[in-house]
Every structure is written in structure tokens, then in C-alpha cells.
Amino acid sequence: MKTIDTLVHDMEQTIFGHNGWDKALSDxxxxxxxxxAEQRFSKPQEPRGYLSLSGLGTQCERKLWYKINRTxxxxxxxxxxxxxxFYGDIIEELVLTIAAVSGHNVTGMQDRMxxxxxxxxxxxxxxxxxxxxKSASPYAFKKFKEGNLREDDPFGYISQLSSYVYAAKxxxxxxxxxxxxxxxxxxxxxxxxxxxxxxxxxxxxxxKEVAHLKEMVLTEEPPERSFEPVPQSAKNPNGNEKLAxxxxxxxxxxxxxPNLRKFVYSDRPLFLTKVVKKPLVxxxxxxxxxxxxx
Numbered sequence: 001m002k003t004i005d006t007l008v009h010d011m012e013q014t015i016f017g018h019n020g021w022d023k024a025l026s027d028x029x030x031x032x033x034x035x036x037a038e039q040r041f042s043k044p045q046e047p048r049g050y051l052s053l054s055g056l057g058t059q060c061e062r063k064l065w066y067k068i069n070r071t072x073x074x075x076x077x078x079x080x081x082x083x084x085x086f087y088g089d090i091i092e093e094l095v096l097t098i099a100a101v102s103g104h105n106v107t108g109m110q111d112r113m114x115x116x117x118x119x120x121x122x123x124x125x126x127x128x129x130x131x132x133x134k135s136a137s138p139y140a141f142k143k144f145k146e147g148n149l150r151e152d153d154p155f156g157y158i159s160q161l162s163s164y165v166y167a168a169k170x171x172x173x174x175x176x177x178x179x180x181x182x183x184x185x186x187x188x189x190x191x192x193x194x195x196x197x198x199x200x201x202x203x204x205x206x207x208k209e210v211a212h213l214k215e216m217v218l219t220e221e222p223p224e225r226s227f228e229p230v231p232q233s234a235k236n237p238n239g240n241e242k243l244a245x246x247x248x249x250x251x252x253x254x255x256x257x258p259n260l261r262k263f264v265y266s267d268r269p270l271f272l273t274k275v276v277k278k279p280l281v282x283x284x285x286x287x288x289x290x291x292x293x294x
Contacts, residue, residue: 002103004127004181008192010102011095022101029097036089040082047074047251051213053113053120053163057156059246060226061216066252068217074251091185092133095192096124099183108174113167116210122164126183128175129196130165132157134184141186144195149182154246157182159209162202169203178203225256229273239276247271254287262287 002010013019049071051064058064066073100106108125123133134157136144143149150158161180168174182195216223227244231237243260247253248271254260262284263270270279 001105002127004104004129004194004196007099007102007104007126007183008194010104011098011192014098014102019102025097025100029093032093033090036093037086040086040089045077045082047071051118051217053115053118053167054160056115056118056163056209056213057158057160059154059156060250061213061223062225062256063250063252064213065217065219065222066255069222070252070255073255075254077251087187088135091135091187092123095133095183095185096126099126108168108171111171111173113164115163115167115206116214118210118214120164120167122168125168125171125173126181128173130161130168130174130176130180131183132161132164132180134182135187136184138186138188141184141191141193144182144184145191145193147195149195150197154244155249158197159202161197162199163206165199166203166206232270232272239274240272240279241274243271243273260288 010019047067049068051068055064055067096106096109105127106124108122110121110123111125113120113122122130124131134140134144143152153159161182165174165178165180169177178200179196179198181197184193184195185191227247229241230244232240232242242248243253243257247256248269250256253271257271257273259273261272261275263272263279264282264284265279269284270281272279
């Protein structure tokens with residue numbers, strides 16, 4: 001019986017064509033992708049005004065408070081972002097199918113998990129270990145590859161995965177009760193890595209963490225911000241300040257910074273909380289709220 005230690009090597013052998021293919025698994029993958037497309041695109045996605053296991057990982061309690069208490073103030077996601085989410089769905093299905101074809105035991109896909117009333121869906125259990133599948137930029141992939149995610153985890157992936165490991169403590173599918181792994185694909189060059197973590201310490205405090213968050217979202221006022229603005233450019237300071245990286249992806253950044261301004265670069269938007277020198281690109285005046293005089 002194969003173990004998770006050889007997972008990446010075995011998957012690469014399947015990609016090379018050395019392990020054959022499994023039509024039944026392939027058909028199941030196709031059906032799952034079709035179902036997810038219907039779920040994502042058959043009707044508008046509504047904001048989720050409840051705590052979820054994936055939300056436990058956020059580094060910003062203020063964001064969770066907004067999610068529960070000001071659900072409808074969430075920014076609508078652009079079509080490009082919704083399509084990228086679906087990319088992730090497709091990659092996850094493909095990766096798990098390749099793992100199964102490679103001879104590894106893949107179970108528990110999208111099982112509903114629960115930690116004291118907070119629910120979520122795990123990605124899978126592979127060879128008895130809870131696994132979260134990620135598609136990552138080359139910058140993020142390097143952190144997984146080198147095992148450095150604990151030192152720089154702006155999206156709270158460590159806490160998310162530890163929550164799923166904790167939720168599976170009585171699950172017979174999971175034989176490794178203390179460890180979890182990220183199975184990661186570099187979405188630019190296609191590299192694969194497996195990043196395994198020991199969550200023994202995190203699991204000791206999980207009940208306390210859940211209780212705190214449940215209590216926090218019931219408060220009348222939101223918590224303080226977890227991240228402060230940073231200089232637009234550390235190398236060439238001009239007095240401008242931009243959102244921290246984690247904040248720039250937040251659905252509630254405009255709620256948190258009512259005077260936030262958005263400038264449109266060719267490769268990405270830039271969100272400025274303070275403008276001393278106006279960037280030499282177009283400003284999204286509809287987002288910024290009004291024509292600004294600088």
C-alpha cells in the first residue's frame with residue numbers, strides 16, 4: 001500500500017503516462033466539474049453571512065465581524081475573480097484524480113465537517129491524512145515548497161487546515177490525527193509539491209479559538225484592523241500609502257476604509273488609503289466615490 005510520502009513522485013509518473021489512466025475516475029471527475037460549474041454559474045452568488053471553517057483561518061477578525069454583521073456591504077466579485085475560483089475547482093478535481101490514478105487512497109472528497117456548529121467542506125483525505133489542494137502563484141508556491149508558510153501566511157491557510165484536521169479527530173477515514181498537508185500546484189509552471197505540517201499545538205487551542213470567534217462576532221462594534229497601510233513603494237517613497245496585501249483581497253476593504261481610492265494598472269488594481277502624489281494611471285472614480293483633487 002502506498003503512503004503519502006511518495007505522492008508527488010507517483011503523480012509525476014502518471015503525468016508522464018507510466019501509470020495508465022482510469023476511465024471511471026475520469027468520468028467521475030468530469031461529472032464533478034460539470035456539477036460545480038452549474039453551482040457556480042446557474043445563479044448569482046450570494047454573500048455568506050455565517051462563520052465557516054475556512055473563515056476561521058483569516059488573520060483579520062474585523063473581516064469576520066463584517067461578514068456576519070454587514071454581510072451586504074461585501075464588494076461584488078468581478079467576473080474574472082469568479083472564473084479564477086472555477087479554475088481552482090477544476091485543478092482540485094484534476095489533481096485528486098491524478099492522485100487516485102497513481103495508486104493512492106483518495107477519500108472524503110468535499111465531506112462536510114463540523115467544529116462546534118461551524119461547518120465547512122474539506123478537500124480530501126489522502127492515505128489517511130487530511131489534505132488541502134491549492135493552486136498558487138510562483139511566489140506563494142515557493143513558501144509551500146520550502147515549508148515556510150507558518151512564517152508568512154496572510155490568508156490564514158495554516159489555521160484553516162488545522163481546523164479540518166481537528167474536525168476529523170473522530171473520523172475513521174483519517175488515520176493521522178495530528179498532521180495535515182497542502183498539495184500545491186504552481187499555476188504558472190505546473191510544478192507540484194506536498195507541504196506537511198504537525199498541528200499538535202494548534203489543536204490544543206482550537207476549541208478556545210472557536211469560542212472566541214463566536215463571541216467576537218456578537219460584539220456591537222468591529223475589532224481593530226489587523227493590518228495597517230504600508231508605503232506604496234519602499235524603494236521610492238512618495239508619501240502614498242496602500243493597503244497591505246491581505247487587505248487588498250478583502251471583500252470589505254471599502255467598508256473598512258470608506259475613502260479608499262482605486263487606480264487601474266495594466267496588471268492589477270492599486271488601492272491607496274493616502275494619496276500625496278497621484279499615480280500616472282487612470283483612477284476608477286466610480287469606486288473611489290468622487291473626483292479627487294490632488
